[in-house]
Amino acid sequence: MKRLMEMFLRRLGSLLATLVVMSFVIFLLVEIMPGDVAQMILGQSATEEAVAALREARGLNDPLLERYGRWISGVVVGDLGDSIYMQGVSINSILWRKVGHSIILAMTAFIIFVPLSIFFGVLAGVKEKKPTDSIISFFGLATMALPEFVSGVILITVFAVQLKWFPIVSVIPIGESIWQNLNIVVLPALSITLVMFGYISRMQRSSMISVMNSDYIRAATLKGMPRRYVIFRHALKNAMLPTITIIGMNMGWLFGGLVVVETLFGFPGMGSLLMTAIKTRDVPLIEACVLLITVIYSVSTMITDIMYSYLNPRIRYQGGQK
Amino acid sequence: MNDNILEIENLHVRFSTFDGLFSAVNNVSLNLGYNESIGIIGESGCGKSTLAFTVMRYLATNAQVEGAIRFKGINLLENSEKEMESVRGNRIAMVFQNPYSSLNPSLTIGFQLDEVGMHHQKLSKSQARKATIEALEMMNLGDPKGIVRRYPHQVSGGIQQRICIAMALLCKPDLMILDEPTTALDVTTEAVILDSIAELRDTLKMSMIYISHDIGVINKVSENIVVMYSGEIVESGPKKQIFENPVHPYTRALINCMPRGGVVKEKTKLNTIAGYVKRRGVDEGGCPFADRCDKKNDTCISKYGTKKIGEHHYAACDRAYAEDIPDKLKVRITPIARKKDPDFDSERDLLKVEDLHKIYGNKRKVYAVNGIEFSVKPHSILGIVGESGCGKSTTGHMISGLFPPSKGRIIFGDTDISIGWNKRDKETLKNIQLIFQNPGRSLNPSHTVEKIIGRTMQKLANINNAKERREKIIDILRKVDLGKEYLEKKPRQLSGGEQQRVAIARSLSISPSLIVCDEPTSALDVSVQASVLNLLNDLQVDTHVAYLFISHDLNVINYLSDYIMVMYAGKIAEYGKRDEVMENSHHPYTEALLSAVPEVDPTKQKDIIELEGMLPDPAKKIKGCPFAGRCHKQVGEICVKEYPPMVQLTEDHYYFCHIKP
Numbered sequence: 001m002k003r004l005m006e007m008f009l010r011r012l013g014s015l016l017a018t019l020v021v022m023s024f025v026i027f028l029l030v031e032i033m034p035g036d037v038a039q040m041i042l043g044q045s046a047t048e049e050a051v052a053a054l055r056e057a058r059g060l061n062d063p064l065l066e067r068y069g070r071w072i073s074g075v076v077v078g079d080l081g082d083s084i085y086m087q088g089v090s091i092n093s094i095l096w097r098k099v100g101h102s103i104i105l106a107m108t109a110f111i112i113f114v115p116l117s118i119f120f121g122v123l124a125g126v127k128e129k130k131p132t133d134s135i136i137s138f139f140g141l142a143t144m145a146l147p148e149f150v151s152g153v154i155l156i157t158v159f160a161v162q163l164k165w166f167p168i169v170s171v172i173p174i175g176e177s178i179w180q181n182l183n184i185v186v187l188p189a190l191s192i193t194l195v196m197f198g199y200i201s202r203m204q205r206s207s208m209i210s211v212m213n214s215d216y217i218r219a220a221t222l223k224g225m226p227r228r229y230v231i232f233r234h235a236l237k238n239a240m241l242p243t244i245t246i247i248g249m250n251m252g253w254l255f256g257g258l259v260v261v262e263t264l265f266g267f268p269g270m271g272s273l274l275m276t277a278i279k280t281r282d283v284p285l286i287e288a289c290v291l292l293i294t295v296i297y298s299v300s301t302m303i304t305d306i307m308y309s310y311l312n313p314r315i316r317y318q319g320g321q322k
Numbered sequence: 323m324n325d326n327i328l329e330i331e332n333l334h335v336r337f338s339t340f341d342g343l344f345s346a347v348n349n350v351s352l353n354l355g356y357n358e359s360i361g362i363i364g365e366s367g368c369g370k371s372t373l374a375f376t377v378m379r380y381l382a383t384n385a386q387v388e389g390a391i392r393f394k395g396i397n398l399l400e401n402s403e404k405e406m407e408s409v410r411g412n413r414i415a416m417v418f419q420n421p422y423s424s425l426n427p428s429l430t431i432g433f434q435l436d437e438v439g440m441h442h443q444k445l446s447k448s449q450a451r452k453a454t455i456e457a458l459e460m461m462n463l464g465d466p467k468g469i470v471r472r473y474p475h476q477v478s479g480g481i482q483q484r485i486c487i488a489m490a491l492l493c494k495p496d497l498m499i500l501d502e503p504t505t506a507l508d509v510t511t512e513a514v515i516l517d518s519i520a521e522l523r524d525t526l527k528m529s530m531i532y533i534s535h536d537i538g539v540i541n542k543v544s545e546n547i548v549v550m551y552s553g554e555i556v557e558s559g560p561k562k563q564i565f566e567n568p569v570h571p572y573t574r575a576l577i578n579c580m581p582r583g584g585v586v587k588e589k590t591k592l593n594t595i596a597g598y599v600k601r602r603g604v605d606e607g608g609c610p611f612a613d614r615c616d617k618k619n620d621t622c623i624s625k626y627g628t629k630k631i632g633e634h635h636y637a638a639c640d641r642a643y644a645e646d647i648p649d650k651l652k653v654r655i656t657p658i659a660r661k662k663d664p665d666f667d668s669e670r671d672l673l674k675v676e677d678l679h680k681i682y683g684n685k686r687k688v689y690a691v692n693g694i695e696f697s698v699k700p701h702s703i704l705g706i707v708g709e710s711g712c713g714k715s716t717t718g719h720m721i722s723g724l725f726p727p728s729k730g731r732i733i734f735g736d737t738d739i740s741i742g743w744n745k746r747d748k749e750t751l752k753n754i755q756l757i758f759q760n761p762g763r764s765l766n767p768s769h770t771v772e773k774i775i776g777r778t779m780q781k782l783a784n785i786n787n788a789k790e791r792r793e794k795i796i797d798i799l800r801k802v803d804l805g806k807e808y809l810e811k812k813p814r815q816l817s818g819g820e821q822q823r824v825a826i827a828r829s830l831s832i833s834p835s836l837i838v839c840d841e842p843t844s845a846l847d848v849s850v851q852a853s854v855l856n857l858l859n860d861l862q863v864d865t866h867v868a869y870l871f872i873s874h875d876l877n878v879i880n881y882l883s884d885y886i887m888v889m890y891a892g893k894i895a896e897y898g899k900r901d902e903v904m905e906n907s908h909h910p911y912t913e914a915l916l917s918a919v920p921e922v923d924p925t926k927q928k929d930i931i932e933l934e935g936m937l938p939d940p941a942k943k944i945k946g947c948p949f950a951g952r953c954h955k956q957v958g959e960i961c962v963k964e965y966p967p968m969v970q971l972t973e974d975h976y977y978f979c980h981i982k983p
C-alpha cells in the first residue's frame with residue numbers, strides 16, 4: 001500500500017509538470033494563430049487607432065511571458081477570463097455548463113460500450129475461429145471502419161428520421177436543463193459506442209486469446225477446473241489488463257475530444273463549444289477548452305496506470321524492479 | 323482387471339496443418355503398472371509432450387487421435403469432456419516444464435491450490451486450505467502458511483515448481499505426469515526436487531510418467547526408460563539395460579551425445595547425430611531415424627517392427643552394433659595434438675580482471691558482481707560455472723563491453739578496457755566477441771546470413787570489397803560446417819543448431835582473440851549441443867582463440883574447459899585447472915554443485931549434498947562468506963562474520979573458504 005501511495009504522489013508530480021508545460025504550449029500555439037484579437041473584437045471597420053488603443057488597454061503589447069503569467073495566474077485561481085466573441089461573458093459561466101453536458105454524454109456512452117465490447121470481446125476470444133467469433137469480429141471491423149460522421153448519419157436516418165424515436169438535433173430548449181431532455185443523449189452516445197466497440201472488443205478478443213493459450217490456463221484446465229470457471233476465475237482478470245489501458249487512453253478523447261460527434265448532432269457540449277471558439281477566433285475560450293481537455297487526458301491516464309498496477313500484483317508488490 | 327494402471331494401445335496423433343497432415347505420435351503402445359515409474363526420453367519434437375497431453379486429452383482442435391488410452395480400464399478417448407474434468411487433477415495430475423508461467427500471476431498461491439480440493443473433493447474453504455498446507459509440507463516447503471498468501475512471482479523458481487508438484491499431489495492422484503519439470507531450474511534445485519519426487523513415490527505409491535531429455539534426470543526417478551523418436555517408441559526397457567546395451571542406433575547415439583563425467587575434449591569427441599528431427603507425414607513408412615542413422619542399410623526403408631531383446635526390453639531396431647557398416651562410435655578420436663603457436667606466451671595473460679564490481683540500479687541496488695579477480699591465458703578456455711544469479715553472465719557482459727563495470731579494472735593485453743563498448747576502440751571490439759544463449763534472438767531476423775556475417779567484417783575488419791567478403795564468408799561458413807547455400811538464408815529458415823553456427827561464424831569472421839560464450843548450447847538439444855561443442859573445440863584448436871565459456875552445466879564445462887571458475891553470489895568460490903577443480907574440489911559449494919549433477923550412468927549413484935534455501939539477497943552487501951547460509955560444512959560464527967581468505971593449493975588452484983585443506 002505504501003508503494004502505491006508513493007507511486008501516486010510521483011505520478012501526481014509528473015502530472016503537474018506536464019500541465020505546466022502544456023499550458024505554455026497551448027498559450028504559444030494560440031499566440032501564433034493568425035488574426036489579431038483586438039481587430040477581431042472591433043471588427044473589420046475599426047480604425048487603426050482604436051485597434052491600437054484596445055491592444056494597449058488589454059495588455060496585448062506586453063511581452064509574451066508577462067501575458068502568459070497573467071493568464072496562468074488567473075487560471076490557477078479559477079478565473080479563465082472573458083470570452084471575446086460573446087463580449088463580457090465570463091468563460092466560467094459558459095464552459096462548465098457545457099462540460100457538464102459532455103460528461104453526461106461520455107458517461108452514457110461509457111456505460112453502454114464498455115460492458116458491451118468487453119463481453120463480446122471475451123466471447124469472441126473464447127470462441128476463437130468459430131462462427132460466433134467471425135460474426136463479432138466482422139461487426140467490430142465494420143463499425144471501426146466507419147467514421148463517426150458516417151455512422152452518426154446512419155443512426156440519425158434510422159432512429160430519428162424513419163422511426164422518430166429520438167430528435168434529429170440534440171438541442172436543449174432555452175430555459176430547460178439537460179435532465180429534462182435526456183433523450184438527446186442517446187443517439188450521440190450510440191454513435192460513440194459504434195466507434196469504440198470494434199476497437200475495444202478486438203483488443204479484448206486478442207488479449208483473451210493470448211491468455212487462453214497461456215501456460216497457466218493450460219495448468220488450470222489440467223487441474224480439472226471446468227471451462228467456465230477457468231474463463232471467469234483464471235483468464236478474465238489477466239485478459240482485462242490490456243483492455244483497461246486502452247479504455248483509459250481513450251477517456252480523454254471521450255470526455256473532451258468529441259468534436260465531430262457533438263458537431264454532427266449539434267450537441268451542446270464542450271466539443272461543439274471548442275468548434276465555435278475556433279471558428280470565431282475566441283482566443284481565451286480556445287485556451288480554456290484545450291487546457292481542460294489536457295487536464296482530462298492527463299488525469300485519466302494517471303487513473304488508468306494506478307488501476308492497472310492495482311490489478312496486477314506483479315507491479316503492485318514489486319515496483320519497477322528488474 | 324489387470325495390473326496396469328495405464329494402457330496405451332496403437333495410439334496415433336495427427337495434426338492437420340496448412341502443409342497437410344503430419345504425424346506427431348505414431349502407433350505408440352505402452353503399459354504402465356501400478357506404482358511403476360517410466361521415463362520418456364528423446365529430443366524436442368519427438369512427441370513426448372504430445373503423448374502426455376493426449377493422455378490428459380488436452381490437444382489443439384486440429385488434432386486427430388486414434389487408438390485407445392485405458393486408464394484403470396476406462397478408455398479416456400471415449401470420455402466426455404465432463405468426465406475428463408473429474409479425471410484431470412484428481413486421478414491424473416500433471417506438472418509442467420515452466421513453473422513460472424504455469425501459475426496464474428494474478429491469483430494467490432493459496433487460492434490456486436485450494437480450488438483443486440474444493441472442486442474435486444467438495445471440501446469447504448477451510449478444509450481445502452488445510453489440505454493445501456499439508457501438501458506444501460509434504461514438499462518440504464518451510465512456512466507454508468506464509469506461502470499461501472503470496473503471489474507466484476514472490477517466490478523463487480524452485481519453490482514455484484515445488485508448489486506445482488504440491489498442487490498435483492492434492493487429490494493423491496493415481497498417476498502423475500511430469501513434463502520436464504526441472505529443465506528450467508538450477509542443478510542444485512533440480513537435485514532437491516528430484517529427491518522429493520523419489521520420496522513421494524515411496525510414500526504415496528503412485529505411478530509416474532517422467533518426461534525429460536536428460537537421461538541423468540530420468541535415472542533418478544524411474545526404473546524403466548522409453549526412448550521416443552519422431553513420435554514412435556524406438557526402445558523401451560529397464561534403465562540399466564538401456565544404458566549398458568542400447569540396441570537401437572538412436573538410443574546409442576543419444577547416450578553418447580551427452581557430455582558427462584570423465585568425458586573431456588582431449589580424449590573424446592562427442593558423438594553427434596547429423597540432421598534434425600523431421601516432421602513426418604502420415605503415410606511415410608520405414609524407420610523414422612533412417613535419415614540420420616549411421617547404421618542404415620537398404621532394409622531400413624521398409625523393414626520395421628518392435629522386437630523383443632531381453633526381458634522387458636524391446637526395440638524397433640537392433641542395428642546399433644551392426645557390423646556391415648563401420649562403427650563410428652568405437653573410433654576413439656586420437657588425442658588432438660595441440661598445435662603450438664610460435665607467439666604463444668603462456669606467461670602473459672590475455673585478459674586480466676582486477677577487483678571487478680557491478681552494481682545495478684540506483685535507488686534499490688543489486689550487487690551482481692562483488693569484486694572478482696582472475697585472468698584468462700591466451701589460447702585457453704576458461705569455463706565459468708554457477709547457478710543463475712551468481713553473476714557469471716554479468717561478468718561476461720562487462721568483459722565484452724555491453725556495459726562498463728561499476729568498479730575495478732579489465733585489462734586486455736596492455737589496454738585498460740573497463741569501459742563500455744561505445745568507448746572502446748575498433749581493435750578491442752574486434753578482438754573480443756560475444757556469442758549469446760539464444761541464437762534465434764541474437765541474429766537479425768530480416769538479414770541474410772551473408773549480411774549478418776558480412777556486416778561485422780565490414781564494420782570491424784574493414785573488408786569493404788563485397789566479392790572478397792563473400793569469399794571469406796563462404797570460407798568461414800565451411801569452417802562451421804555450413805555450405806554456400808546458406809548465404810542467402812534468413813535466420814528463421816535455419817534450425818537452432820544452424821543458427822548458433824552462424825552466430826559462431828559471425829564472431830569468428832574477424833579473427834578475435836577472445837570469445838565470450840554466454841551459455842551457447844543451453845537452448846539446444848543434446849545432439850545439437852554435442853555438435854556445437856565439437857565445433858567450438860575444433861575451432862579453438864585451429865584458430866588459437868581463447869574462450870570465456872559461461873554455462874550452468876558442469877558436464878559441458880568439464881568437457882570443454884582448460885580452467886574452471888566456480889562463482890557464487892558474485893564472488894569466486896573456486897578457481898583452478900579443470901582436473902584440479904573436478905577431481906579435487908575444495909570449496910563446499912563446488913562439492914555440492916558436483917554432487918547435484920545427475921549421473922548419466924545408472925550404475926553410478928552418488929550422495930547428493932542438498933542445498934536448501936536460496937542465493938543470498940543480491941540487494942544486500944554481504945560481509946561474511948556468501949555461501950554460509952546454505953553451506954553444509956559451516957564452521958561457525960566466522961563464516962557469517964568474515965569473508966573467507968584465499969587458500970592457494972597449487973599455482974593455479976585456489977578457493978575461498980575458512981576451512982583449510
